[in-house]
Amino acid sequence: MPKHLLALQDFTKEELLGLIDRAIVLKKESAEGKRHQQLAGKTVSLIFEKPSTRTRVSFESAMYGLGGQVIFLSSKDTQLARSEPLKDMARVMARYVDGMVVRTFGQNVVDELSAYSDVSVINALTDLHHPCQVLSDVMTVIEKKGSIEDLHIAWVGDGNNVANSWIQAAAVLGFKLTLACPEGYDPDAEILFASDKIAEKPIVVTRDPAEAVAGADAVNTDVWASMGQEDEAEGRIEIFRPYQVNGELMSKAPADAIVMHCLPAHREEEITEEVLESKQSVVFDQAENKMHIHKAILEQMLG
Structure with a gap:
């Protein structure tokens, strides 16, 4: 270790x-x-x-x-x-x-x-x-869904630090990961390249949120403007609006897919109140973990 x-x-x-x-x-x-x-x-x-x-x-x-x-x-x-x-x-x-x-x-x-x-x-x-956040997230997925190697995880939104750690987790642990990010807001290119080289299953970046959540066991999102990006928040809302995790998007995922968010959430921005408070949401289990x-x-x- x-x-x-x-x-x-x-x-x-x-x-x-x-x-x-x-x-x-x-x-x-x-x-x-x-x-x-x-x-x-x-x-x-x-x-x-x-x-x-x-x-x-x-x-x-x-x-x-x-x-x-x-x-x-x-x-x-x-x-x-x-x-x-x-x-x-x-x-x-x-x-x-x-x-x-x-x-x-x-x-x-x-x-x-x-x-x-x-x-x-x-x-x-x-x-x-x-890294610590994503370890607690993976723990939550395992508790809810079983062996992580058999699962498909979706990420919808900004290719930020949490997305980067999800990519590394996918490469090391061997699960399928699909990330839907707007153009210009992809995860770190070096992390993605290095992870691709060792990954057992596909790590895919797409522009289509529906493609990302199709067949996903877990749908994950985060705020559109992270700490230190407050001056970009207003502009990001328009860019990221098609990437909102809402009822329409979740209808494209399996009915038993869980919804994840590392919190704090900006309700009605990256995720709707309806989805965050739904039976599919495990965000407070994530927080405890x-x-x-x-x-x-x-x-x-x-x-």
């Missing part, structure tokens, strides 16, 4: 499924009232340049749920805001804590921190990757 969790491409199929299997066990044990103390005496720092409700609370709850302690640092609380070299910050923080969970803009930040840190660095989101997959990740990386 790699020392750091920076991107899903760094892991084997067995390692990723091992984390998911462990998260499912931890979830079951928690529901049965079992108290976990695997990380008692350990401390993790959450270093967040980008704010988040779900990611922060789920990581904090996960660490406390394993008996550990959390130190939360926003960008204004760290030397990231004052241009301290990342290699210095990494070596100092590694002497204070047992791991760092980092939510930031550039992938270079987590890459450089990990290069100089003696403790694990966990990518809680960059503009390029969102973030905490359980974070437990498995922290246990593995810090234990």
Whole structure:
């Protein structure tokens, strides 16, 4: 198992499924009232340049749920805001804590921190990757649909960091993935090229949302303008309108397809209220599973 969790491409199929299997066990044990103390005496720092409700609370709850302690640092609380070299910050923080969970803009930040840190660095989101989110999403799909290798996942909307991590998950885990994105908003070309080379099943980018959801076991979407793209939001609404996950689009998918969204959702933009609140929607199970997959990740990386 790699020392750091920076991107899903760094892991084997067995390692990723091992984390998911462990998260499912931890979830079951928690529901049965079992108290976990695997990380008692350990401390993790959450270093967040980008704010988040779900990611922060789920990581904090996960660490406390394993008996550990959390130190939360926003960008204004760290030397990231004052241009301290990342290699210095990494070596100092590694002497204070047992791991760092980092939510930031550039992938270079987590890459450089990990290069100089003696403790694990966990990518809680960059503009390029969102590996922990997609692990919790895959966990949800497995819970609802069974073995991931046999499934077809659809992505509808922006080819953003979550889409990039879905592509890497498809390549490593061996499931079929179809992404419907407007022209000019495709996933990262290098990630797509590298994943295509090792993928067992097709990873397809199309302009047609109906094509993407046809035969899909799960239909996934995300906001049209991510954090840091607020100035583009109005223009993106017109471009992405044909990519809304609504009742008409879901009629093109199998009746038992599940609907996924990593939240927060802009209702009546990328997804309608009708679909988000439908029986096909599993978005709140996804949100819960973030905490359980974070437990498995922290246990593995810090234990």
